[in-house]
Amino acid sequence: MPLLEVNNLEVCFGLRSGAVKALRNVSFTLERGERLGIVGESGAGKSVLGFSIINLLSRPGRISSGNVHFEGYDLAHLAPEELRSIRGNRISMIFQDPMMTLNPVLTIGTQMVECLLAHRKISVVDAKRIALKKLQQVQIPSPEKRLDQYPHELSGGMRQRIVIAIGLLLDPDIIIADEPTTALDVTIQAEIMDLMLNLCEQNNVALILITHDLGVVSQVTQRMLVMYAGRIIEQGPTKEVINDAQHPYTQGLMNALPQMAIPGQKLNQIKGTMPPLQRIPKGCSFNPRCEYVMDICEQKLPSFTESGNCQVACHMVAESKQDELLGNEV
Amino acid sequence: MIAFFVKRFFQAVVVMFVISLISFSIQDNLGDPLRELVGQAVSEEERQALREEMGLNDPFLVQYVRFAKKAVQGDLGNSYFFKKPAFEVIMKKLPATLELVFGATIIIVLFSVPIGVYSAINPQSWFSKTVMGLSIVGISIPVFLTAIGLIYLFAIELGWLPSYGRGDTTNVMGFWETGLLSADGLKHLILPSFTLASIMLPLFIRLIRAEMMEVLQSEYVKFAWAKGISPRRIYFLHALKNTMLPVITVGGVQIGTMVAYTILTETVFQWPGMGFLFLEAVNRVDTPLIVAYLIVVGAIFVVTNTLVDLIYGLVNPTVNLAGKK
Numbered sequence: 001m002p003l004l005e006v007n008n009l010e011v012c013f014g015l016r017s018g019a020v021k022a023l024r025n026v027s028f029t030l031e032r033g034e035r036l037g038i039v040g041e042s043g044a045g046k047s048v049l050g051f052s053i054i055n056l057l058s059r060p061g062r063i064s065s066g067n068v069h070f071e072g073y074d075l076a077h078l079a080p081e082e083l084r085s086i087r088g089n090r091i092s093m094i095f096q097d098p099m100m101t102l103n104p105v106l107t108i109g110t111q112m113v114e115c116l117l118a119h120r121k122i123s124v125v126d127a128k129r130i131a132l133k134k135l136q137q138v139q140i141p142s143p144e145k146r147l148d149q150y151p152h153e154l155s156g157g158m159r160q161r162i163v164i165a166i167g168l169l170l171d172p173d174i175i176i177a178d179e180p181t182t183a184l185d186v187t188i189q190a191e192i193m194d195l196m197l198n199l200c201e202q203n204n205v206a207l208i209l210i211t212h213d214l215g216v217v218s219q220v221t222q223r224m225l226v227m228y229a230g231r232i233i234e235q236g237p238t239k240e241v242i243n244d245a246q247h248p249y250t251q252g253l254m255n256a257l258p259q260m261a262i263p264g265q266k267l268n269q270i271k272g273t274m275p276p277l278q279r280i281p282k283g284c285s286f287n288p289r290c291e292y293v294m295d296i297c298e299q300k301l302p303s304f305t306e307s308g309n310c311q312v313a314c315h316m317v318a319e320s321k322q323d324e325l326l327g328n329e330v
Numbered sequence: 331m332i333a334f335f336v337k338r339f340f341q342a343v344v345v346m347f348v349i350s351l352i353s354f355s356i357q358d359n360l361g362d363p364l365r366e367l368v369g370q371a372v373s374e375e376e377r378q379a380l381r382e383e384m385g386l387n388d389p390f391l392v393q394y395v396r397f398a399k400k401a402v403q404g405d406l407g408n409s410y411f412f413k414k415p416a417f418e419v420i421m422k423k424l425p426a427t428l429e430l431v432f433g434a435t436i437i438i439v440l441f442s443v444p445i446g447v448y449s450a451i452n453p454q455s456w457f458s459k460t461v462m463g464l465s466i467v468g469i470s471i472p473v474f475l476t477a478i479g480l481i482y483l484f485a486i487e488l489g490w491l492p493s494y495g496r497g498d499t500t501n502v503m504g505f506w507e508t509g510l511l512s513a514d515g516l517k518h519l520i521l522p523s524f525t526l527a528s529i530m531l532p533l534f535i536r537l538i539r540a541e542m543m544e545v546l547q548s549e550y551v552k553f554a555w556a557k558g559i560s561p562r563r564i565y566f567l568h569a570l571k572n573t574m575l576p577v578i579t580v581g582g583v584q585i586g587t588m589v590a591y592t593i594l595t596e597t598v599f600q601w602p603g604m605g606f607l608f609l610e611a612v613n614r615v616d617t618p619l620i621v622a623y624l625i626v627v628g629a630i631f632v633v634t635n636t637l638v639d640l641i642y643g644l645v646n647p648t649v650n651l652a653g654k655k
């Protein structure tokens with residue numbers, strides 16, 4: 001049984017102009033110790049997905065249908081107190097901007113100790129000892145000093161190390177990291193990413209890594225999801241998706257990478273922009289931007305087609321697979 | 331810490347200088363003090379001689395320097411009406427006013443924090459909506475109407491509380507007449523305090539609610555939820571502490587402003603404080619007393635602002651009072 005199983009998850013934002021669906025029909029699984037990447041354009045719903053796993057959507061967002069199965073619980077339908085005992089304990093989160101994540105008026109020590117005390121019956125002294133150990137694990141210089149410091153006394157990189165240490169405090173099963181390095185200096189990004197990778201490997205922690213950076217995804221994760229307009233449109237082993245993208249959108253993302261551009265020429269951006277949630281077209285959401293668009297694409301939502309070890313939601317891929325099958329039979 | 335106080339001290343000096351300049355220059359514009367001092371029968375020559383003797387004919391600057399020199403020693407001249415040093419007269423009334431402001435402040439804190447916090451956490455509840463509606467109404471009701479309403483209900487109809495004066499007072503440390511130590515004094519304090527508080531209370535509730543709602547949207551509060559700590563801790567430690575920072579700043583200024591509002595409250599309730607005295611002084615063109623009042627109020631402003639800065643520094647770790655690195 002997988003560690004985490006997300007089934008047909010749907011998230012609604014009840015706005016004044018009517019309800020919009022930020023996630024539709026999202027299903028995937030995560031094995032113990034597995035590292036899963038989630039990529040997609042800005043607004044695709046990556047963060048919404050990350051938060052809905054621990055059922056922590058800010059108003060007016062809510063899970064409108066689907067399940068999130070974790071250790072026999074359905075997190076999408078769990079009482080607040082039980083959810084609380086899982087958040088930060090079995091599943092923890094790392095946010096994007098370490099400058100905003102830590103409370104400016106509480107010491108690092110307070111913010112670490114409270115998390116331990118919320119989930120374990122231990123003394124403050126023991127909690128401090130564990131906090132210190134975790135600070136050492138994230139390789140912060142002079143960790144003893146940090147417990148009494150306030151966030152503003154530390155640099156962005158150090159703060160993100162502290163956020164990671166908080167994420168690891170209770171030896172969780174899953175860490176959800178939402179663009180954990182985007183807000184950092186380029187020079188520190190790689191360091192922090194390496195650190196996270198090592199810590200997850202050492203402690204057999206599963207990682208859900210949300211990012212824009214396909215390079216990072218290929219280095220860190222074993223499997224990946226590609227999201228577009230609130231749906232998963234392609235998923236599979238990271239190597240396969242990256243090296244042999246099937247979905248036209250994923251191919252577009254790959255071609256837009258700077259490495260793919262011919263020197264001196266413009267980057268190959270996918271033309272057009274992702275539609276706002278209120279105006280997602282009928283059929284395949286990607287159809288206005290797709291160069292392979294067919295009639296059926298504007299009528300019918302594509303379902304997943306198996307392609308190698310990947311699943312792809314695209315009519316074109318479905319047809320070519322069909323042809324392959326027929327071809328084989330003849 | 332010393333640097334903070336030195337800086338504060340110089341700020342205070344500047345503020346006091348400006349206040350003294352203003353209050354001194356209005357002396358000229360409040361009618362002729364001689365009319366108050368001497369009768370109608372005194373001839374113009376004699377008046378002129380008296381003016382000369384009092385220095386009223388000297389140039390503005392000379393008069394001001396003379397005034398300031400004395401003022402620094404606490405000598406603001408004699409009240410024309412009481413024939414006693416104006417400063418002394420004012421200081422005798424200071425405790426009554428400060429206790430009124432203190433009472434109102436306590437009421438404001440006691441009510442605005444829980445109500446503001448609750449309605450920020452549950453913005454959709456009927457309680458929050460009612461409070462928001464009432465606070466709009468509350469802001470627009472004039473103080474004297476509140477006072478009359480309270481007096482009518484609690485003093486006349488129900489007869490629970492006295493409607494004027496300070497009641498029994500106790501002398502502490504020789505100079506402070508307090509009403510806080512006797513049941514009768516406290517009873518007398520209730521209606522005036524609520525009246526004075528009613529001016530600021532709606533404002534504070536709205537301010538706390540707005541700040542708290544914003545803080546609850548912040549990333550660090552969301553992160554606190556993601557850590558699985560208790561809602562109580564999130565609301566009352568993580569969120570409230572950050573909410574109070576701007577509230578303390580605004581609150582400090584408002585407490586200063588409240589001193590000005592005491593004039594009205596004290597008049598309605600016959601509260602024997604500085605504000606009441608000030609109004610009498612204006613009616614009597616008792617200029618030294620008016621000047622003394624303005625200077626004392628200015629001093630209160632400076633002191634409250636200093637205290638507010640200190641408290642703010644204690645709550646907000648990013649403010650460095652001590653100047654240490």
Ligand SMILES: Nc1ncnc2c1ncn2[C@@H]1O[C@H](COP(=O)(O)OP(=O)(O)OP(=O)(O)O)[C@@H](O)[C@H]1O
Pocket residue numbers: 013015022040041042043044045046047048049058059060061276277
């Ligand atoms: N609180 C909210 N209220 C209304 N709509 C929201 C809210 N939060 C997110 N959305 C909508 O949900 C969609 C997905 O947003 P999300 O933040 O998950 O995107 P993302 O993939 O994480 O993008 P980015 O890469 O920029 O972080 C967006 O269209 C956004 O407008």
Ligand code: SF4
Pocket residue numbers: 247248249284285286287288290291292293294297302313314315316317
């Ligand atoms: S389904 Fe059609 S429109 Fe959508 S990606 Fe595939 S080919 Fe393009």
Ligand SMILES: [Mg+2]
Pocket residue numbers: 046047048178
């Ligand atoms: Mg995001």
